[in-house]
Amino acid sequence: MTNETMSVFSTELSARFDKLVAKYPVRRSALVPMLLYAQDEVGYLSDAVIADVADRIGITELDVRNVATYYSMLRFKPAGKYNVQVCTNISCMLRGGYEIFEKFQDELGIGHKGVSTDGVFSLEEVECIGACCWAPAIQVNYDFHDDLTPEQVPGILEQYRAKAAQGGKNA
Amino acid sequence: MADVTFTVDGKKLTAPAGTLLIEACRKAGIEIPAFCYYPGLSLQAACRMCVVRQEKVPKLQTACTTPVAEGQVFITESAEIAQARKSTIELLLGNHPLDCPVCDAGGECELQDMTFKYGAGESLYTEAKQHREEQQWSPAVFYDRPRCILCYRCVRMCGEGMDVWALGIQNRGARAVIAPNGGDQLDCEQCGMCIDVCPVGALTSGSYRYKTRPWEMNHVSTVCTHCADGCKVTLGVRQSNDGSTIIRADNRDKSGINGDFLCAKGRFGFDFVESGDRLTKPLVRDAQGKLESATWEHALRFAAARLKEIRDAKGGSSIGIIGSNTTTNEENYLLQKIARTVLGTNNIDHVRTADYATFSRALAGKASRTVGLRGIAEAPAILLVGSNPTDEHPLLAWELRADVRLNRARLYIANTAEIKLERQARAALRVPPAGYTQLTGYLAGGKSSISDTTFRDALLAEESLVVVIGPELSGATLQSLIEWGLGREHVKFALLGDFANSRGAADMGLSPDLLPGYVPVTAPGDYAAEYPNLPRAPGKSLPEMLSSKLGALLVVGADPVAQQNVAPDVLKSTFVIVQDLFLTETAAIADVVFPSASLYEKTGTVTNTYGDLQLAKKAADHAGVKTDFEILVRLADALGADINKLVPFGKSSVTADLGQSRGAQAGEADRHAVWLAAQGLEPKLSPFDPIAVLDEIERLVPGYKLDRLNLFCGNDVATEPGFVPVSALTATATIEPAHDGLFTSGLLSRYSPALKDLEKHQSAVPAVAVAD
Amino acid sequence: MPKLVSHPDEVKIVSKRFGQGAANIDKYVELGGYDSAKKCLAQGPDWIINEMKASNLRGRGGAGFPTGMKWSFVPKQSAKPKYVLVNGDESEPGTCKDHLIFLHDPHSVIEGTIIAGLAIGAKLGFIYLRGEYRYLLEIMEKAVADAYEKGFLGKNIFGSDTEFNIITQSGAGAYEVGEESALMESLEGKRGVPRIKPPFPAVVGLYGGPTVINNAETIATVPHVIAMGGEAFAAVGTPRNGGTRLFGLSGHIAKPGVYELPMGYNLKKMIYEVGGGVRGGRGLKAVVPGGSSTPVLLPEEIENIGMDFDQVGKAGSMLGSGGVVVIDDQTCIVEFALRTISFYQHESCGWCIPCREGTDWLKKALTRFHAGFGVAKDIDNIQYLAENMMGRTFCPLGDAAAMPTLGFVKKFRKEFEDHLNGKPCPYAKHADLAVV
């Protein structure tokens, strides 16, 4: 068992993981959500996160990496505090998804998978996020923003910048 | 399962219901192409090459996942199917480099063959290919993603076959890659099985890559010279300046007892043959006490003269002989025959790694109670006692895993320490330290300090059982365990020793008290007539020889000085002759040293620890050296022995040498000899033809009644130990298991840079969690 | 917050509680919630399955398999536990209906899961949501916790001696995990690679036990089927296509949104009356009728199509996930095809050669083609390779990539030719499409 004091996770998250692994018929079922929750807290899947998760589930680190690298929301490098994910898939594209993406690029001065120098934002072009009827849509971390126009982009960024300045937690 | 009849390409075939179509077809000679399918590994249906048309089914079906059933009708070759396969290849070639001429797998690439077969010759693809740098994961394994077709054979072989799980798949889609467990390093057993199963040039062997083209090599199937499991190994040999050089070892024909398997030693540990430390000239100690090179003529004459002098002056009992665990049966037989009939002594022994003598005595007179490796591989229940096969008997470990995985065999393990194979075991019993003596009592249900009865109950409920016994059990302990088993029906035994021919050394009478076939020297039976002058008293054992200031000592392929920690001056007054590949510690103090050939440079038979006899075929050639067989014949000749009596060659007084001794050309003659032998036209034209001695072994050694045709075809054939009642064993046998690991092989591995590299790599890789 | 829309032609069955605060369990109960589950508890499995069969409800996940029949395939006796699995991976571009169900009516999913569990004799159900739907997962988690609190889930559901539990699960970004067996792999903590079939999930599914897997909308429809009676539900739709369906209108449509319309509703009417026609009064170029994997239909093809599985199938496309994507006449079809194939290239799990390499090849070829570097042979090659992917891949993702591609090249060959010989895209907006 992981020694709590050694864990890379907060006490709350550690406790949550302890519950999670016990919830399923098979311990390993906790793996995918656990990786996502770990990323939410740590920011990305560092080597230490992978080792800790492997230990909690009782599988090898290789096994964890095999799974983790499969899922596109999981990342192995830090992203910005607020990760802006712009959908450009068909429904969004038809309603200006690329224009939204370009506007974010211009505003932030970064491209796909880039991180702003202050570390507040990162930008990603993503596949359909299940908001096609309210296109174009984006997600900032887990928040949806839909029916957007490029003009709304600065305001959205401002909103999160303010949150970051307050030291707000990840949304 | 019941047989079903189905139709393939208009032919009616029959196979057990549920057989996979691809297998049923292969058995019937209908080859269905496949990249991902690999017999014995889990199914993938990923490559889509094996598509076939099944009557009344709308889509093409994958033959690798279609179980046959009564009345099905299939078509496996048609325009539609050829097109499906062709387009799959075309798609694959989109990202695959088209540089076959410089690919290490060129000429033995399944993708190349398929492209040729289905004529995917036009490149439809004009885009840049996905590129990634090649990676070196270990001294043994390189990975080149662009060439990888993601068949996952390597991943499955490593995980399912080897139970190592060091390879994974990362990323998805076209970005997917095979990844090793240590980040960019491979932390594993370095068996190289992944390289072996890779159908293309994605995984390449550190020791072989870019050395040659496959068609420039001669591929010779022989027997591995390392551990006692006796894997068939195919050596890729190329002509070189000083003979012919082994470039590669693998098991491409897969017909041996090892099936698909080969361990790191078998695959990479052949390079000792090319070591710069090899002796290539005889050495004779000169007047100044220095070992100087000499001609064969001089060295032989000098050695024989001194031996003769000592024998004639002090008698045969003043001479001792120490034989080898890696020389052939014929060499061992000849050695003891020379000892007993030319030198007149029973002072002959070898380093014993398992108590075969007790094994044989305990089984005396009991036919069909031993089991070869093939028998173990399909046994429904196995009891493994006192051994860690994963490290010491890699092939046995492979077979046991496969038996459990594919045949649902039940494996029981009784061991003092925890071993990795327990992951496959139905039950494991922890025996107290030095507690094997109590095992028989425990199994018999008597009182013992082992309290776990569930293990015993499960074991006793088995209808049949194969007991595989490690070298920790010897003497009375071994005897009592076998007696317990003999008391039950359907219990068979195997004993684990070390080195390529330890069993052969014991079987061939390299013992002071036992003649070949464990016939006691005190009651020699047929040998009485065959071996005139046979001394009837048991001779000295190896430790006794070393401590009794003998007049002369002949050491063949052994290093007692290093192995027995002999103080060098103990042998100061002894005339020492050594036959060896290297200047060992014993050779260094010898008076005459003969450079000998390795097992890869000679023909002869070897017996693995399970009693499976195989033909080792000469693959390479090293200028200057001679086989131990030839050295012994020449030495006996120089001693004035009647060679015709020693080696029954030349049936009708034909004594021409057809070339077996002719250096670089000898391979040709050997192949010819093997061909002749397989036709029943045995040549035996030369006194250096070991097959002549095989005749005598077959005639005289109990248990060696051989299926010759199979043997000469390169198959393993069964032997059974003596089964002549052995009254008592006079010599006190000291058993010294080698406990070689995955990268060590007694005295040989120190001359193998490849194995040393692997060992170093494994001790240096970050301690990533290998699944165990 | 996603906007709710409405139209007089709508028949609100599944969406009838949308916008009424039914995420609150008391409100849900007040609106008649959990009555169906109680009824099923009293009536038993055979009755449930008969009602489901009578309803002609067909799976809303895409393939349209009859739900009652699927449930009846689960063996009655099983050595291993049985499971119900709710597929809320909703990732097919053009589809966002499950999104609204989780948001507005989470208890209908729970209730449907309980009923499915009762029908097949399972004690445990899983509700799997795509990782991006975190806020919806939280809504579902709360709903599940509330249901436990009320005793609707747990050891003795609704005071009976029947046990039923639900576990909610988050994905982490993978379209392929929507495929039923890949979903099971993901739920077992593995890479989302589909399994070899047979055996089918109804016999060997999650953790090796018999498993019913249904789309979230299918499951949310179940309580309504029970409440209305199977036959009454069937009567709403067309033959063999029972009930209503949540259709998502997106793209160049004047009034985008999720509308609940009877099965068989005319496609042209759906676009022009329900959706208010093409945005900005432009002309209609093409319609993707059921999510990005379904082949496009031309304006002349939609005249007489009733939106049910059989009629759309007959027209050479598929009803799929019910995501209707409208494309106006100022859209470049090559660009649209490229964006579609980029998606499949990104999402291919990589297991089988035709899909992994085929999607990669098509994406690269279309990228170059759209950028104006195409040659005439490319058009044939694209068609050739897509044809050769069809039906040859390990799972239907390969088909899902090949089918629409074939539709685009065959129906818009002229537009492909207009891009040839260095000609810039006639509609050029994003000739340098960013590469995901």
Ligand SMILES: Cc1cc2nc3c(=O)[nH]c(=O)nc-3n(C[C@H](O)[C@H](O)[C@H](O)COP(=O)(O)O)c2cc1C
């Ligand atoms: C590549 C692929 C992706 C899929 N994605 C989804 C999905 O996101 N949601 C869904 O409900 N079904 C999806 N399916 C369909 C499921 O495999 C399965 O048929 C469905 O969940 C069954 O439920 P139903 O009978 O209620 O439709 C997908 C299928 C494939 C081949």
Ligand code: SF4
């Ligand atoms: S068709 Fe595609 S998604 Fe399906 S198994 Fe093959 S690679 Fe994976």
Ligand code: FES
């Ligand atoms: S062998 Fe059947 S798909 Fe690969």
